[in-house]
Amino acid sequence: MALRFAEICIDAHDPEALAAWWGRVLGWPHHTDSDGDVVLTPPSGQGPLMLFLAMPDDKVVKNRLHLDFMPDDQQAEVDRLIGLGARHVDIGQGEQTWVVLADPEGNEFCVLSAD
Known part of the structure; x- marks a missing residue:
């Protein structure tokens, strides 16, 4: 059995805004997936997805x-x-x-x- 590094999950009060910020930092596009999470997609071969999850906690x-x-x-x-x-x-x-x-x-x- 082998594992593949797929995602880095980041909790956020405002997932859309934080993903947009990181998208500007890295130059990666973002979209909202079918679960309502915001996904930053790296260019091929440049790392795992960054997944931004809504979290009310500070x-x-x-x-x-x-x-x-x-x-x-x-x-x-x-x-x-x-x-x-x-x-x-x-x-x-x-x-x-x-x-x-x-x-x-x-x-x-x-x-x-x-x-």
Whole structure:
């Protein structure tokens, strides 16, 4: 038996808005599936689907799982993401080569150094 990595599920107060934001970040299209969930579809071979699920609960603690992204130019990408609505967050990381940001609903992710 073999498993295939199919989806990353992300809880959201507003799945449509959060999927649209991540769609702008990644340049991936999104649509609503037959279950009413919002799906971000990567280009072929570039990763699993991102599935945004409606959740009324507020996020109250640091993510137990987060996404890391490797840009060509870290500072330019951080600036772009901040311009799109991401924000810097401190999760106790201290001085590191990566930058921790949060999406509009507070989900942390990292922008790694290109080096």
